Amino acid sequence: MTEPAIRASGLQKRYGDVQALDDLELTVEQGEFFGLLGPNGAGKTTFINTLVGLVHKDAGTAEVFGFDVEDDYREARDRIGVAPQEFNVDRFFPIIEVLEHKAGYHGIGRKEARERAEDALKTVGIWDKRDTRFDWLSGGMKRRFVLARALVSDPDLLILDEPTAGVDVQLRHDLWDIINRMNDAGTTILLTTHYIEEAERLCDRVAIMDDGQKVEVATPDDLMARGTDTIVLELAEMPRTAPRLDVEGITDIELTDEGLAVTAMGGSQTAPAIMRELEAKGHTVNSLEIRRASLEEVFVDMTRDDREYAEVSA
Numbered sequence: 452m453t454e455p456a457i458r459a460s461g462l463q464k465r466y467g468d469v470q471a472l473d474d475l476e477l478t479v480e481q482g483e484f485f486g487l488l489g490p491n492g493a494g495k496t497t498f499i500n501t502l503v504g505l506v507h508k509d510a511g512t513a514e515v516f517g518f519d520v521e522d523d524y525r526e527a528r529d530r531i532g533v534a535p536q537e538f539n540v541d542r543f544f545p546i547i548e549v550l551e552h553k554a555g556y557h558g559i560g561r562k563e564a565r566e567r568a569e570d571a572l573k574t575v576g577i578w579d580k581r582d583t584r585f586d587w588l589s590g591g592m593k594r595r596f597v598l599a600r601a602l603v604s605d606p607d608l609l610i611l612d613e614p615t616a617g618v619d620v621q622l623r624h625d626l627w628d629i630i631n632r633m634n635d636a637g638t639t640i641l642l643t644t645h646y647i648e649e650a651e652r653l654c655d656r657v658a659i660m661d662d663g664q665k666v667e668v669a670t671p672d673d674l675m676a677r678g679t680d681t682i683v684l685e686l687a688e689m690p691r692t693a694p695r696l697d698v699e700g701i702t703d704i705e706l707t708d709e710g711l712a713v714t715a716m717g718g719s720q721t722a723p724a725i726m727r728e729l730e731a732k733g734h735t736v737n738s739l740e741i742r743r744a745s746l747e748e749v750f751v752d753m754t755r756d757d758r759e760y761a762e763v764s765a
């Protein structure tokens with residue numbers, strides 16, 4: 452039986468009053484492109500740091516390809532490449548040497564380390580900067596370099612903590628291409644992001660975290676199907692009041708300047724029934740547009756902070 456790339460069970464971590472991880476359960480299968488979403492402070496970075504041995508959990512277990520992150524630290528750590536949110540790079544050496552050291556740290560011999568370092572710099576497109584110090588790279592090049600450093604040990608699990616935060620559109624697409632190619636070649640990816648579009652485009656499944664717990668795991672499509680879509684219908688003759696429609700899944704019907712706006716769960720499935728019902732009632736539908744819920748809307752709904760309501764009502 453193949454072990455999952457990540458298996459976390461009952462993970463707990465507390466900082467003073469803050470329960471950063473609260474009984475977290477999460478499994479990521481080998482080869483998946485897995486997204487970890489959640490508002491600021493949800494516990495995403497704490498979880499990643501637990502996997503790579505930077506945070507000692509209070510309770511629970513975490514395994515990487517079947518290796519316990521604490522008891523089998525070396526085996527687990529050597530399988531992970533991580534591009535952290537905060538840059539923690541040796542600033543005094545040419546970047547190619549930083550990569551060689553990193554490969555050496557993972558037990559890779561000198562000659563191969565050199566080759567790996569060269570390949571990694573070429574993969575991320577900063578080969579011409581190989582003799583430059585990290586501090587002298589531009590912001591975008593620093594992002595590329597941090598990814599190269601994660602790749603240099605040829606990891607089975609690549610962890611990317613907000614890899615595209617604050618980068619321009621071109622670099623974002625470049626980084627997506629590189630990461631996608633890694634995933635196509637079999638590398639498991641764990642990605643945290645605040646860009647919902649990024650999760651929608653890249654991830655096979657996403658977990659939504661809040662308050663140190665997993666709220667939900669699903670494919671981006673499944674999550675979006677849980678949101679409400681708006682179907683805007685232009686009728687040959689607009690009625691003076693919104694017609695009543697007896698179709699399952701409808702949550703609201705409104706007359707707007709654009710036409711009849713019907714809000715429904717799973718818009719693409721409900722639309723034909725809405726059309727039939729309208730035509731049966733004597734209306735002629737000239738055009739129909741389905742505006743799908745975004746993953747962002749579903750995400751915001753799922754992680755809306757109950758405490759906000761408590762404060763408002765207090």
Ligand SMILES: Nc1ncnc2c1ncn2[C@@H]1O[C@H](COP(=O)(O)OP(=O)(O)OP(=O)(O)O)[C@@H](O)[C@H]1O
Pocket residue numbers: 466469470471489490491492493494495496497498
């Ligand atoms: N070293 C620490 N000492 C004290 N509190 C910490 C420490 N690290 C994290 N926390 C707290 O734990 C909680 C979870 O933080 P974490 O960084 O894991 O969240 P996150 O989901 O990665 O957030 P973001 O999206 O902002 O990066 C937060 O309330 C944070 O303030």
